[in-house]
Amino acid sequence: MxxxxxxxxxxxxxxxxxxxxxxxxxxxxxxxxxxxxxxxxxxxxxxxxxxxxxxxxxxxxxxxxxxxxxxxxxxxxxxxxxxxxxxxxxxxxxxxxxxxxxxxxxxxxxxxxxxxxxxxxxxxxxxxxxxxxxxxxxxxxxxxxxxxxxxxxxxxxxxxxxxxxxxxxxxxxxxxxEHRAPAAPSEDGWTATLRAGFADLRGDRRVLGALLLVPAVTAVWGALDEYTPLLVGESGVPDAEVPRLLVLIWAGVTAGSLLSGPAERLGRAGLAALLAGAALALAAGALTGGLGGVVLVALAFGGFQLATVLADVRLQRRIEGAGRATLTSVAGLGTELLTIAVYGAYGFLGSAYGHGAAFALFAAPYLATALTLALAAARGSRR
CATH class of the missing domain: 1.20.1250.20 (MFS general substrate transporter like domains)
Structure with missing residues (x-):
């Protein structure tokens, strides 16, 4: 397989x-x-x-x-x-x-x-x-x-x-x-499957939390990726060098994917630390510019990619009913909607303050998510 x-x-x-x-x-x-x-x-x-x-x-x-x-x-x-x-x-x-x-x-x-x-x-x-x-x-x-x-x-x-x-x-x-047999036909068709998936979501708060984590981790950096050429170009790098520096960022993302196996046992506190570190690297790299700034952004994007894979792992492990694809798609819908919102916000922030400042400001949602996870981990440890 x-x-x-x-x-x-x-x-x-x-x-x-x-x-x-x-x-x-x-x-x-x-x-x-x-x-x-x-x-x-x-x-x-x-x-x-x-x-x-x-x-x-x-x-x-x-x-x-x-x-x-x-x-x-x-x-x-x-x-x-x-x-x-x-x-x-x-x-x-x-x-x-x-x-x-x-x-x-x-x-x-x-x-x-x-x-x-x-x-x-x-x-x-x-x-x-x-x-x-x-x-x-x-x-x-x-x-x-x-x-x-x-x-x-x-x-x-x-x-x-x-x-x-x-x-x-x-x-x-x-x-x-594919060893799973398709659901038996019913009068309601796929809508019955859709309702079953949402029933699983309402019945388990852990599933809801894992589902919301996916767009919170995925959407912002996924949207920012479209603007990385503009960020690199703004730092004064010659146009001919921009593609080469973008390869560094993609190398960071690839490294983040490859680290997902060793990092899969990170709990909420570990994931919070990962997101906070990546957010700080994003802000510092965006404001620094040049080769050093690109390296920091590459580290940040690698951290976000790792967190993206781990968020998907958490969601898949939480789902126990028959609506696995439905609930995964709901998380994808949340990511799509939040991505569109980021595009709109970036259009204003990038025009008003420049690309470096805009990237740095978008580190804030990740710090907020990291804080939420850290607080949840602290509450769990006290029980």
Whole structure:
């Protein structure tokens, strides 16, 4: 199962269009406003489909959703390069958003339950951490290859490589084992599964706490990642050096993924310390600038990535009912909504105070989360 997961994780992110699709939009004559509207459409698609797709994954075959998603992505990428126009780009983003929603929740639930069935649920953090690391390595590899492929064959060559990677990703999904039988059909269909998942959420406060921790840890740094080129550029680094320094940040993220196995036994106090340290490194690095600042931001992002994996581990271990994919998707929905809020807030803060100050200010939510976890750990130790 792990071989299929690692192949899937790499191919899912090995999309050469990722680093150049904004250039494709601009070269096709789209304005900044039109490009921004596409991003909004992409986010809204994820928001609308996140929870229903999770309930579908609990009611039907999760493996089916995992191979269907990349096929939708392949169709969207093909549309972009074959008929480049605003409406083709919009349709592609809807398909891409659906691709992400179908995999969100279904993948985590399938992997955890298959490991649990094999008596290896304690390997979940290590396995998913390696999968995340392979996905990040794929992003770096795709970024490095996109330029040469674009120069050699244009956007159609980049698009063809992206479609091929998506098709191979779908093929990898067919290799996933799935011993869980889909839920028996009922008059209510997937809505019954959705209600069952929310019943589990209401019935156990520990599940609710673990679910809320996922967006609290994941959303802010995930949104800030989109602005790291602007942060690095603001520090006076020549434009030609920006991509190389960004590789340092991605190396930090990859290291955080690989450390998830050894760190999986961190309790609330340990997770609080991790988040507080990463938040302080983020603020210091953003305000320092230069190579030293980038190194600190890389350490911070590595800490946040590690915390992201650990938060998912806590959630999977708390869920005991049949609505695992549903509740994981609810956490994904919370992450999507909070990410959109961060984008809006960053637009104001970055314009008013600069990128370094904006990054530093966004360390505050992590300090608040760390304080909440530390207080909860202290209350638990007194019982």
């Amino acid at each position: 792990t071989a299929a997961l690692y192949a899937y994780a790499f191919l899912d992110e090995f999309v050469l269009l990722y680093p150049v699709y904004v250039l494709l939009f601009a070269d096709s004559g789209l304005s900044v406003g039109q490009i921004s509207s596409l991003f909004v459409l992409w986010s809204l698609t994820g928001v609308l489909l996140e929870v229903p797709s999770g309930a579908w994954a609990d009611a039907a075959s999760r493996r089916t959703l995992l191979w269907l998603g990349p096929l939708l992505g392949a169709a969207g990428f093909a549309l972009w390069v074959l008929v480049p126009s605003y409406w083709a780009f919009a349709a592609g983003f809807v398909l891409w958003g659906a691709r992400g929603a179908l995999g969100s929740g279904a993948l985590e639930a399938l992997v955890y339950e298959e490991l649990e069935r094999a008596g290896a649920a304690d390997r979940y953090a290590r396995v998913t951490g390696r999968a995340h690391a392979l996905g990040q390595a794929a992003v770096m590899a795709a970024t490095a290859l996109a330029g040469p492929v674009l120069s050699a064959g244009g956007y159609r060559a980049v698009g063809a490589a992206s479609v091929l990677a998506s098709l191979l990703c779908a093929a990898a999904a067919t290799a996933f084992p």
